[in-house]
Amino acid sequence: MSKGKELLKKHEDDMWRCSRCSLCKFPPLAQIKSAKFYSSCCSIDYGNFHPWSGGGKLVMGFSLLLDRVKDISENMRDAILQCTMCGACDVSCKYSTNIELEEAIFDLRQYMVETIGPHPVHKKYADAAEEFHNPYGEPHEKRQEWINNTSAKSNPEAKTMFFTGCTAAYRQQDMVKASVEILNILGFKFQLSKDEHCCGSPIYRTGQVETAKKYFNHAIELFNDAGIEEVITACPGCYAMFVAEYPKYLDEEHLKMWESITFVHMTKVIEQGIRQKKIQFKKLEKNPIVTYHDPCHLGRGAEPWVPEWKGTKKKVYNQITIFDPPKEYRRGGKGVYDLPRFILDKMKTALDFVEMFRIKEYAYCCGSGGGVKAAYPEMALQTVDNRLEEADHVLEEALEGKNLEKILVSACPFCKTNFENGLEASGRNIKYKDINQLVLEMMEK
Amino acid sequence: MSRVKKDDVISAMVGILGKKYVNGDLFLTDNYAYNWNADNLTGGESKFVYRPLCVVLPSNTEEIVKIVKYCNEKGVQFKAQSTGWGVHNSVGKEDGVIILDCRRMDKILSIDTKNMIAVVEPYISGAMLQVELFKHGLNCHIQGCGSNGSQLVTVTSMVGQGWTGISTGFSNRNIVGAEWVMPEGKVCKMGSWGSFPSAGSIDEKIDASQWFLADGPGPSIRGVYRGYFGAFGGLGVFTKAAIKLYDWTGPNKLEFQGTSPNYATIKYRMPKNSNIYHIIWEDWNDFKEAGYLLAHSEICWALCRIQGFDMALAAAPSNTAMYTEKLFQELASRGGHELMVTIMGSNKKEFEYREKLLEDIVQKTNGEHNPISAMKPLKALMFMAIVKQCNTMRGVFRAGGGFFTSLGALGSWDWCVEGAKIGEELKRKFIDSGGLVDDGADNVWGNPYEQGTFSHLEELYMYDITDPESRKASVDYLNSVVEASKKHPLGLGLGTVDGEGSEMHNIFGPIASNYHKWLKAIKLEFDPNTASDPGFYIDPASVKE
Numbered sequence: 001m002s003k004g005k006e007l008l009k010k011h012e013d014d015m016w017r018c019s020r021c022s023l024c025k026f027p028p029l030a031q032i033k034s035a036k037f038y039s040s041c042c043s044i045d046y047g048n049f050h051p052w053s054g055g056g057k058l059v060m061g062f063s064l065l066l067d068r069v070k071d072i073s074e075n076m077r078d079a080i081l082q083c084t085m086c087g088a089c090d091v092s093c094k095y096s097t098n099i100e101l102e103e104a105i106f107d108l109r110q111y112m113v114e115t116i117g118p119h120p121v122h123k124k125y126a127d128a129a130e131e132f133h134n135p136y137g138e139p140h141e142k143r144q145e146w147i148n149n150t151s152a153k154s155n156p157e158a159k160t161m162f163f164t165g166c167t168a169a170y171r172q173q174d175m176v177k178a179s180v181e182i183l184n185i186l187g188f189k190f191q192l193s194k195d196e197h198c199c200g201s202p203i204y205r206t207g208q209v210e211t212a213k214k215y216f217n218h219a220i221e222l223f224n225d226a227g228i229e230e231v232i233t234a235c236p237g238c239y240a241m242f243v244a245e246y247p248k249y250l251d252e253e254h255l256k257m258w259e260s261i262t263f264v265h266m267t268k269v270i271e272q273g274i275r276q277k278k279i280q281f282k283k284l285e286k287n288p289i290v291t292y293h294d295p296c297h298l299g300r301g302a303e304p305w306v307p308e309w310k311g312t313k314k315k316v317y318n319q320i321t322i323f324d325p326p327k328e329y330r331r332g333g334k335g336v337y338d339l340p341r342f343i344l345d346k347m348k349t350a351l352d353f354v355e356m357f358r359i360k361e362y363a364y365c366c367g368s369g370g371g372v373k374a375a376y377p378e379m380a381l382q383t384v385d386n387r388l389e390e391a392d393h394v395l396e397e398a399l400e401g402k403n404l405e406k407i408l409v410s411a412c413p414f415c416k417t418n419f420e421n422g423l424e425a426s427g428r429n430i431k432y433k434d435i436n437q438l439v440l441e442m443m444e445k
Numbered sequence: 446m447s448r449v450k451k452d453d454v455i456s457a458m459v460g461i462l463g464k465k466y467v468n469g470d471l472f473l474t475d476n477y478a479y480n481w482n483a484d485n486l487t488g489g490e491s492k493f494v495y496r497p498l499c500v501v502l503p504s505n506t507e508e509i510v511k512i513v514k515y516c517n518e519k520g521v522q523f524k525a526q527s528t529g530w531g532v533h534n535s536v537g538k539e540d541g542v543i544i545l546d547c548r549r550m551d552k553i554l555s556i557d558t559k560n561m562i563a564v565v566e567p568y569i570s571g572a573m574l575q576v577e578l579f580k581h582g583l584n585c586h587i588q589g590c591g592s593n594g595s596q597l598v599t600v601t602s603m604v605g606q607g608w609t610g611i612s613t614g615f616s617n618r619n620i621v622g623a624e625w626v627m628p629e630g631k632v633c634k635m636g637s638w639g640s641f642p643s644a645g646s647i648d649e650k651i652d653a654s655q656w657f658l659a660d661g662p663g664p665s666i667r668g669v670y671r672g673y674f675g676a677f678g679g680l681g682v683f684t685k686a687a688i689k690l691y692d693w694t695g696p697n698k699l700e701f702q703g704t705s706p707n708y709a710t711i712k713y714r715m716p717k718n719s720n721i722y723h724i725i726w727e728d729w730n731d732f733k734e735a736g737y738l739l740a741h742s743e744i745c746w747a748l749c750r751i752q753g754f755d756m757a758l759a760a761a762p763s764n765t766a767m768y769t770e771k772l773f774q775e776l777a778s779r780g781g782h783e784l785m786v787t788i789m790g791s792n793k794k795e796f797e798y799r800e801k802l803l804e805d806i807v808q809k810t811n812g813e814h815n816p817i818s819a820m821k822p823l824k825a826l827m828f829m830a831i832v833k834q835c836n837t838m839r840g841v842f843r844a845g846g847g848f849f850t851s852l853g854a855l856g857s858w859d860w861c862v863e864g865a866k867i868g869e870e871l872k873r874k875f876i877d878s879g880g881l882v883d884d885g886a887d888n889v890w891g892n893p894y895e896q897g898t899f900s901h902l903e904e905l906y907m908y909d910i911t912d913p914e915s916r917k918a919s920v921d922y923l924n925s926v927v928e929a930s931k932k933h934p935l936g937l938g939l940g941t942v943d944g945e946g947s948e949m950h951n952i953f954g955p956i957a958s959n960y961h962k963w964l965k966a967i968k969l970e971f972d973p974n975t976a977s978d979p980g981f982y983i984d985p986a987s988v989k990e
Contacts, residue, residue: 013911016492017846019481021838022528022593026572029592029835030701030708035553035573048502048548049468050529051476063475068493076472095705096838097846098763317883318876319845319909322765329763333704361704 004114008065011104015062023096024054024089027362034357037390040092042365042383043083046376051079054089054101061108072116080112081119082379084372085205086296086365091332098329109207121375122206129215133197134166144192146173152180154192161191161228163219165235165413166198172413178436179234179266185443186273190232195222199238201297204245206371216246217254224257234266234436236298236336236412237369244330247305265298267339267411270439274346280444283349288405289398290351290438291391292340293419294363295412300332332361340411340435350442351407354398356390364390366410368418384422392428411435448520451498454543457519458501461511466549469499477544482532482849485923489916494535495980497524497544504549506624506632506684512545513682514630516976524978525682527567527595533603533677537980545682553577554685557653561690562621564653567597567683571834574688584693586613589890592834597686601625602675604855604939606901608785608831610894611740611748613691615855617671618895622656622687625670628680628972635670636661638687656687669967673855674937679982680971694791695719701829706762706839713825718796719746719789721828723756723818724807725781732782733862735810739786740858740897742806744799747787747831749892750902753779753815754884759840760826776817780885783815787831845882847910847919850890851926853903854936858893861902864935865889868904871929872922875906880918882907903939927952947979947987954988961988 001009026032027040039045043052050056057080063069069076083105090102118126128137146169147154162183168176183190200215219242223231233239242263250258273279309327316322337360344353358364367373367383388408395406408419408430419432433441451469458467474496483492498521503509509525516523525545526534536542551568558581563574571592574585588594588605599605600620607613625633634644637658643649659667670680695716701708715721726732739748757777761767767777786803790796807814818824830836841848852868853861869887876883884907891902906922909915930938930953937953947961954961964983968975975985 013846016484016910017842018479019530019838019842019846019848020479021481021530021591021842023838026570026593028705028708029572030829030833032572032576035569035577038551038570038573044548048466049473049476049500049546051473056476059476059479060472062479062492063472068475069472073470073472075468075470079472091705095708096836097843315909316768317844318879319847319882319907319912319915320764320768321845321909322768324765326763326765326769331705 004111005065007107007111008061011058011061011100011107012065014099014101014104015058015065017097017099018055018058020055022053022055023092024101026092027088027358028092028095031362037357037364037393040088040358040362040364042086042367042386045386046379046382047079047082052082054093054105057083057105057108058099058101061104061111064111072112077112077116077119080109081206081371082376083370084296084365084367084383085370087300087332088362088365091300091361094329094331106207110209113207118206118208119371119375122208122371125206125374126203126208126211129198129203134170135198135202136166136170138170143169143196144194146177147180147192150177150180150184152184155189156191158189158191159228160188160230160232161193161223161226163199163231163233163235163238164192164196165233165238167237167413167417168235172416175413175416175434175436176234178434178440181440182266182270182273182436183232186269186278188269191226191228193222193226199241201237201241202371204241205369213249216249220246220250220254220257223261228261230262230264232264232266232269234411234413236265236295236302237414239263239265240297240301243302244305265302265336265339266436267336267343270343270435271339274343279439281347281350281442282444286404287350287352288407289395290344290353290407290409291356291394292344292353293356293366293387293391293408293410293415294337294360295410295415296363296365296369298411299335299337299363300361302336303330303332303334306330335361337361343435343439344409347442352398354394356394358390366415366418368414373414373418380418381422381425384418385426388419388422388426388428388430392430395430406430408432409435409438451540454519454521455499457515458499458512458543461508461515462501462503466502467499473500474498478535480532480535481530483535484847484910484916485849485920486532489913489920494532495537495539497536497542498540500544500546502546502549506626509545509626509682509684510630510632512543513626513628513976516543517629517974520974522976522978524678525567526678527598528570528593530590530594533981535980537978537984542978550684554651555653556581558583560654560657562653562656562687563690564622564651564656564685564687565596566685567595569596570594571596575833578690579693579695579697579699582693582697583690585688585690586610586615586619587834588616589834589837591837596688597683600686600688601671601683602678604674606891606894607834608749608892609747610892611745615894617673619689620659620667620671620686621689622659623683624685626682626684628977629974633662635659635666651685653687659687669971677981679977679979680968681977694789695832699832708829709822709825710829713821715825715828716789718791718793719787719828720800721824721831722786722803723783723815724786724812725779725783725815726810726812727781728811729782729862729866731810731812732784733859735784735806735812736858736893736900737897738806738810739784739803740893742802743896744788744802745786746789747785749785750783750889751785752783752885752888753777755840755888755890755905756818756827758844759830759836760823764844772817772820772823779815779817782887785827785831787828841905841907844907845909845915847908847915849906849919849923850939851904851906851923852929852935852938853889853891853901854938855899855901856936858897858900861891861900865902865904867929867933867935871925872904872906875918875922878918880908880915881922931956947984950983951987951989962990
C-alpha cells in the first residue's frame with residue numbers, strides 16, 4: 001500500500017461508522033439557536049453538494065481508498081480544498097460519535113497533495129516561503145520593520161519573545177503595533193527576532209505537511225537558542241500551530257524544547273493587565289454596540305494538543321469497542337473563548353456587548369483559513385458575508401432603532417483581512433476592529 | 446430505460462439550474478451512493494449502493510417542475526432528498542436517476558401562531574423549526590431519529606414517530622397541507638390551501654392560516670401520496686408542507702451549559718412545572734396496563750419506552766465511560782420494562798394533579814421509579830435529549846457504529862407488546878452467538894399515541910459496523926426478522942421495509958390484504974412513465990400478481 005493510501009487507511013473504521021446523519025453541517029442540535037443561522041459549515045454552504053460537508057469528505061476518502069474513484073479530478077480537488085479546515089464539523093460530530101473527522105479530512109488533503117500535488121496557488125505560497133521565509137514573497141529583512149513606528153523595543157536579554165507572524169508583519173501591521181504598544185504599557189520586556197520565519201501554518205494547512213515540517217523545527221530552535229521561556233503572539237494561526245500542531249510532528253529533542261516554552265496569546269496578556277488594574281477603560285456617553293467573532297484558530301484550533309492515544313482496545317457487550325486507558329478527545333471546547341469575553345465585559349463602560357448565535361466552539365468560520373482566501377477568494381467572500389449577516393442581525397436587534405455605531409471585534413489577522421474585504425464588498429454599515437486595537441483605543445492612558 | 450446520454454442530461458439540467466447546481470462527476474455521484482444501512486442491503490459488504498446519474502440542486506418548485514417534465518419526456522428517472530439520511534435516499538439503479546438534493550430550499554415560509562400551523566420547505570429540520578416555535582410558545586412533533594431530520598419529509602414521505610407522540614401524534618397525523626410536484630410534473634396544491642384563488646401564483650406570500658387541512662382535492666388523497674409508510678421519495682417531490690403545531694409551556698429559549706460532550710440544562714434545572722420520570726415494571730402485563738392507563742389519563746407530555754442500556758449510552762460522554770462509570774453501569778444493567786414519562790403543566794396546580802395521577806398509576810400497576818434516573822444531572826440531560834431530540838446519534842449509533850431497527854409496526858398497544866416479546870426472543874439468539882451488541886435483547890423503543898388508540902414499539906439493535914462478522918450477523922438477523930414477520934402476524938416491520946421495496950412488498954403483500962397491488966395501482970396511475978425512481982417504494986414491473 002502506498003504511503004498516501006496509508007493516510008486514508010488510518011480512517012477506514014471511521015469511514016464505515018459515518019451514518020451520513022448531516023450533524024457535521026450544523027452545530028450540535030441542542031445548540032442551534034436560529035433557523036436562519038443554522039449552519040456550522042462554510043464549505044457545504046459554498047459547494048452545497050454533500051462532498052463539501054465533513055461527512056462527505058470522509059466518504060470521498062473512502063471512495064479513493066476502495067478505488068471506487070481512482071483519480072482526483074480538478075473538481076474533486078476543489079471539493080477537498082474548498083474547506084477552511086475550521087473544525088466545526090468535528091465538534092458537532094464528536095458530540096455524538098467517536099469519529100475523528102477533522103483528522104480524516106486533513107489526511108485526505110495530504111493524500112491529495114501527495115497524489116496530484118498542491119493547488120498551484122498554495123504551491124506558490126510554499127515556494128515564496130522557501131525563498132523569503134514568508135508566504136507573501138516579501139523581503140525577509142523587512143519582516144520586523146513595523147516596530148520602528150512604535151514605542152516598543154526589542155530587548156535581547158528578555159526571556160519572552162513576541163512572535164509577529166507573517167500576516168501581521170506584512171499585511172496587518174496596525175494590529176501588531178497595537179499589541180506591542182499594549183505590551184509596552186504593561187511593562188513587558190520582550191525580544192523580536194530577525195530570524196523569525198513563517199510558523200508553517202499556511203503551508204501545513206493546505207496539506208503540504210512534509211514541506212511545512214522544517215518551519216516547525218526552525219521556530220522551536222529559534223526560541224531555544226535565544227533562551228526563550230515564553231512566546232507571545234497576536235496571531236491565532238501561529239498560536240494554534242504552537243499549542244496544537246507542532247507537538248504532533250516534533251522529534252524527541254525538539255519536543256523537549258517545546259515543552260520548556262509557554263505559548264501565550266495576546267488576549268491572555270490583556271486579561272492579566274486588566275486583573276492587575278494596569279488596564280482600565282474609558283467611560284463613554286454613547287456606547288457603540290459590539291459583537292465578537294471567535295477566530296477558528298483561537299477557538300477550536302487552539303485546544304491544546306492531546307498526545308496520540310496508546311493502549312488496548314477491547315470489545316465489551318459483544319460489539320462495543322472501548323479504550324483502556326480511556327481515550328482523550330479534542331472536542332473544541334477548550335479553546336480561548338473566555339478571555340476575549342472577559343476583556344469585552346470589562347469594557348462595558350465603553351461599549352455594549354451582544355453575542356451572535358454561533359459562538360465559541362460552534363462559531364461560524366470567517367472563510368479565510370485553510371488556503372481558501374488564496375485559492376478561492378469568491379468562497380472567502382461568500383463565507384464572510386454569511387458571518388457579517390449574522391453580526392448585522394444581532395447588532396441591529398440590540399440597537400433597537402437607536403443610532404449607534406455597530407462594531408464587529410475579533411482577534412486574528414486573517415479574520416481581519418477577510419472581514420475588511422467583506423465589508424468593503426457588501427457596504428454593510430459595520431466597523432471591524434481587532435481586539436488589540438480596540439483595547440488600545442478604549443484604554444484610559 | 447433512459448433514451449438520452451449522460452452529457453445531454455447534464456446539459457439540460459445546466460440549462461434549468463445553471464452550472465453551479467449540477468454535477469455528474471464520479472467522485473460526487475459515488476458520495477451520494479453512500480449511506481446508513483447500505484451495508485444491510487449489500488450483504489454486509491459495502492456502505493455504497495447505486496450511484497445516481499447526476500445530482501442537482503433546485504431552489505424552487507418551478508425548477509423542480511421543469512426537471513420532472515424533462516425526465517418524463519426523456520425517459521430519465523428522478524428522486525428528491527432533503528437532509529438525505531438513510532439508504533432510502535439512494536437511487537434504485539446505477540447511473541439512471543437524477544438526485545434532486547433540496548438543501549437550497551431551507552426556509553420557514555410562514556408560522557401562524559394563532560391557528561398553530563407552520564409552512565416549511567424541505568430542508569427545514571426539526572431543530573430549526575423548533576427553535577423558532579419556542580419563541581412563540583409553540584412546538585412541533587419531531588421524529589425519533591433526531592431533530593436533524595427534515596420536517597417536511599416526516600409528514601409527507603416517511604413513517605416516523607417521536608418521543609412526544611402521546612401529545613403530538615406521529616408523522617402521518619401532523620400534515621395539514623402540502624405542495625406536491627406529481628410524478629408527471631403537475632403541481633398539486635393539496636387540501637384547503639389549494640382552494641384559495643392565490644394558491645401557487647408566482648407572487649404569492651405564503652400564509653399558513655390557509656393550510657389548515659391536508660385532505661382533498663376532492664376525496665382525500667393523503668392516503669395516496671403518503672399512506673402508512675410514505676413513498677420514500679418514489680412518488681414525485683414535495684416542495685412545501687404545512688405542519689400542525691402544539692402548545693409549549695416550557696421557556697421560550699431553552700439554553701444549556703457545559704461543553705461537548707457534557708451539556709445539560711442550566712444548573713440542571715427543569716423548566717417550571719415539569720418533571721421527568723423513568724419507571725420500571727418487572728412484568729410485561731403490568732407494563733402493558735400502565736401504558737394504557739397513562740395514555741388514557743392525558744397527563745403525559747412525552748411517554749416513551751426507553752431501555753436503561755440505551756439511556757446509559759445516550760447519557761455517557763463516550764462508550765468507554767458508559768462501560769467504566771458506575772452511574773451508567775447501574776443504569777444499563779437494571780433490567781425490566783421501562784417507560785420514560787415527561788409531565789409538563791401550564792401551572793402549578795395542573796402539574797401537581799398530573800404528578801399525583803402518575804403516582805397513582807405507578808402504584809396500581811406495580812411500577813417502581815428508577816432511583817438513578819431521579820438524579821438531577823441525568824434527569825436534566827434526558828429532558829434536553831427528549832425535548833430537543835439531540836442525543837439519538839450517541840444513544841444508538843456511537844456504540845458500534847452500526848444501528849438499525851427490526852421488528853415493529855404501528856398497531857394496538859397490546860399487539861406491540863406481544864411483538865416486543867417475540868423480538869426479544871429472536872434477537873437473543875444473535876446476541877448469544879456474539880454478533881450483535883448485548884443490549885439485554887429487550888430493547889424496544891416506541892410509545893402509545895393519541896390517548897393510546899394507536900401505538901408502536903420497534904426492536905432496536907446495534908452492531909460493530911467495522912467488523913465483517915458483526916455486519917454479517919446484522920444481515921442474518923434482519924433476514925430472520927422477515928421470517929418472523931411472516932410467521933407471526935406482526936405487520937410490515939420498520940426494519941424490513943427500508944430495503945428494496947418491491948421485494949419486501951411481494952413477501953408481505955399477500956399476507957396483508959394484498960396492499961402491494963394497491964401500491965402498484967397508485968404508482969401506475971400517478972406515474973405512468975415510472976419517472977419517479979421506484980427503488981425504495983414499489984416498482985410495478987416487479988410486483989408479483
